[in-house]
Every structure is written in C-alpha cells, then in structure tokens.
Amino acid sequence: MSRTLLITGASRGIGAEIALQAARADFDICINYANNQEQAEAVASQIRNAGARAMIYQADMAKEAEIVAMFEAVDKELGPLHGLINNAGITGKFCRVDELDHATAQRVMDVNIVGCMMTMREAVKRMSTTHGGKGGVIVNISSVAARLGSPGEYVHYAASKGAVDAMTIGLAKEVAKEGIRVNAILPGIVDTDIHANSGKPNRFAERGALMPMGRGGHPEEIANAVMWLLDDKNTFTNGACIPVSGGV
Ligand code: NAP
Numbered sequence: 313m314s315r316t317l318l319i320t321g322a323s324r325g326i327g328a329e330i331a332l333q334a335a336r337a338d339f340d341i342c343i344n345y346a347n348n349q350e351q352a353e354a355v356a357s358q359i360r361n362a363g364a365r366a367m368i369y370q371a372d373m374a375k376e377a378e379i380v381a382m383f384e385a386v387d388k389e390l391g392p393l394h395g396l397i398n399n400a401g402i403t404g405k406f407c408r409v410d411e412l413d414h415a416t417a418q419r420v421m422d423v424n425i426v427g428c429m430m431t432m433r434e435a436v437k438r439m440s441t442t443h444g445g446k447g448g449v450i451v452n453i454s455s456v457a458a459r460l461g462s463p464g465e466y467v468h469y470a471a472s473k474g475a476v477d478a479m480t481i482g483l484a485k486e487v488a489k490e491g492i493r494v495n496a497i498l499p500g501i502v503d504t505d506i507h508a509n510s511g512k513p514n515r516f517a518e519r520g521a522l523m524p525m526g527r528g529g530h531p532e533e534i535a536n537a538v539m540w541l542l543d544d545k546n547t548f549t550n551g552a553c554i555p556v557s558g559g560v
Contacts, residue, residue: 316390318342321400323352325504329531340365373427383434396435398452403469424472440490447491454496456557477553484551500557501528524559
C-alpha cells in the first residue's frame with residue numbers, strides 16, 4: 313500500500329531526486345516549492361508517470377501559516393502522512409561574518425531552522441501515536457557545513473545546519489516511543505543550482521576537485537541514503553546525523 317510523503321523544496325536538486333526515488337518505492341508525494349511551479353509540475357508529472365500520486369504545493373518555509381496550510385492540503389489530497397523530508401534550504405550570500413547583514417542571517421535562520429521546526433511540529437501532530445497517528449519517519453537534510461563551520465563562505469549557513477542536527481537528535485528522543493524515527497543526512501558538496509544561485513557558479517567543480525574522492529556528489533547519491541532511512545526495515549536508526557559527503 314502506498315504511503316504519503318511530504319518533501320520540502322522538491323522542485324529541483326536533491327529534493328526532486330528524493331521525490332523520484334520515493335515514488336518508485338511506492339510513496340505518494342507532495343512536492344513543496346517556493347517559486348518554480350513549472351519545475352515542481354515537471355517532477356509531479358514524472359511521479360505520476362511512475363504510477364504514484366503527486367501534488368505540488370507552494371509554501372515558503374519561513375512562513376508558519378503557509379506551512380500549516382500545506383499540511384492541511386496534504387491531509388485532504390493524499391491522506392494520512394507517513395513521512396516528512398525537510399529538504400528546503402538556503403545558504404544566503406557568500407560572505408564572512410564581519411560582512412554579514414542582519415536580513416541575510418535572519419532569512420537563513422527562518423527558512424533553515426524555524427521552518428524545519430514548524431514542519432516537524434505539524435508532522436508529529438499527525439504521525440505520533442500519542443496524537444492518534446500510526447507513526448512515521450522524518451529525515452532532515454542538514455549539511456557537513458554543520459561540522460566544518462564554513463569559514464570565509466557562510467558561517468551563518470553552517471550555524472543553521474548545526475541547529476538542524478540538534479533538533480534532529482532532540483526530537484528523535486522526544487518521540488522515540490511514539491512510532492516516529494527522526495534522522496538527518498549531512499551532504500557534502502552536491503551538484504545542484506544552490507551554488508550558482510548564491511553567486512558561485514563554479515563552486516561545485518572547484519571545491520569538488522579538492523574533496524577526498526576528487527569530486528563532489530550527485531543528488532541521487534544523497535537520495536539513496538534518504539531512501540535507506542525511509543525504509544521500514546530500518547527500525548533502529550534514530551537520532552542519527554549521517555554524513556554523506558565522500559569522506560569529508
Ligand atoms: P537547490 O537546488 O537550490 O533547491 C532548493 C529547493 O528548495 C528548491 O526546490 C526550492 O524551490 C526550495 N526552496 C528554497 N527556498 C525555499 C523556501 N523558503 N520555502 C520552500 N522551498 C524553498 O538546493 P539543493 O542543493 O538541492 O539543497 C537541498 C538541501 O540540501 C538544502 O537544505 C541544502 O542546504 C542541503 N545541502 C546542499 C548541498 C549542496 O552542495 N547542494 C550540500 C549540503 C547540504 P524553488 O525551485 O521554487 O526555488
């Protein structure tokens with residue numbers, strides 16, 4: 313029987329690849345996006361072609377009301393939630409801390425931290441056995457930046473991902489007896505638009521070459537790890553923050 317999965321930021325990059333792999337694993341999927349309706353619809357079409365149900369939903373992860381409305385729409389259109397992938401994330405601009413403006417710092421924290429916390433709240437309210445749910449899975453997409461600190465690039469982003477790891481560990485313990493597993497994947501550098509959109513189009517090639525494997529990663533390599541965490545056979549992995557980073 314298919315199960316409902318909500319993936320934030322699934323119109324492109326890592327989130328889109330998770331959506332495609334999850335559809336092949338018999339999940340019905342809500343593809344959340346911020347702006348790119350056309351790309352979200354393209355991912356939804358591929359999912360429907362694979363035989364799963366898909367809906368798209370525009371919601372800014374920095375806005376609580378939009379997050380709540382999105383979960384209500386998923387309840388109506390796809391039915392009881394089984395899983396949440398917190399993938400939407402932004403780096404903000406590349407800069408040192410002494411060049412950082414408040415608006416950038418605030419936006420990164422609002423999307424990456426508060427948004428993640430609010431989606432987890434809504435998911436727990438639906439999936440926890442304490443609330444009458446049937447349990448489920450949460451996977452947060454963090455970053456190895458949380459461990460490296462990203463000096464000279466975006467300490468603000470690294471800090472936001474450190475918070476994602478902390479909330480993964482805390483929530484995992486909080487709901488461990490309520491049928492929900494909560495884990496995080498910490499990607500290393502991955503080939504997506506995120507670098508160009510933040511102002512460094514060559515970053516993947518340049519930084520990737522300096523990595524232990526001599527290359528960066530690809531979205532499917534991150535999605536593979538997410539699928540492992542989503543698997544029902546994976547009953548004892550909880551509160552884990554797992555680097556998928558080619559050895560970084
Ligand atoms: P990406 O290619 O830039 O795609 C970002 C996705 O998130 C898009 O679907 C975008 O929607 C959506 N999004 C952005 N801001 C949003 C908001 N405020 N509300 C809702 N959706 C929003 O990013 P990516 O590289 O796949 O990254 C995905 C996750 O992996 C992020 O959390 C990122 O921090 C993490 N990560 C990435 C790398 C890397 O090297 N790529 C490394 C480590 C961790 P639109 O298409 O509508 O804009």
